[in-house]
Amino acid sequence: MKEQFAMPRVDKSAAREKEQSSFDKGKIISELERMLYDVFSSEYDLTKKSKNAVRMKEGSDRAQGFVDGYMRALTASGVCSNEELLELVKKQRELAKNESRSS
16 A cells, blocks of 8 residues: 655745745846946947957847846836836946946
8 A cells, every 4th residue: 555645735925925035126236237237338348449349249239138138027027117227227328338438
């Protein structure tokens, strides 16, 4: 005769609470700021350095696609609104532009 093992019951509400408590919007936004800055600063560097521009452009396109997907996930999950993201993009673009001019 086979013994049957019962699966332990998992309290799903406790799991959801733990998941939500580990969620930190500030960390997510700071990571997005870093990625946006990297993308914009590399684009401004491309205009200065044309020697390896084609290869650098391909890497920049890949990074831009990654950032686009990240932002799409943030809006789809309700973490950020479109307005918040537009403001963040504007801020990081200006920061990268100003730093590229000064160097």
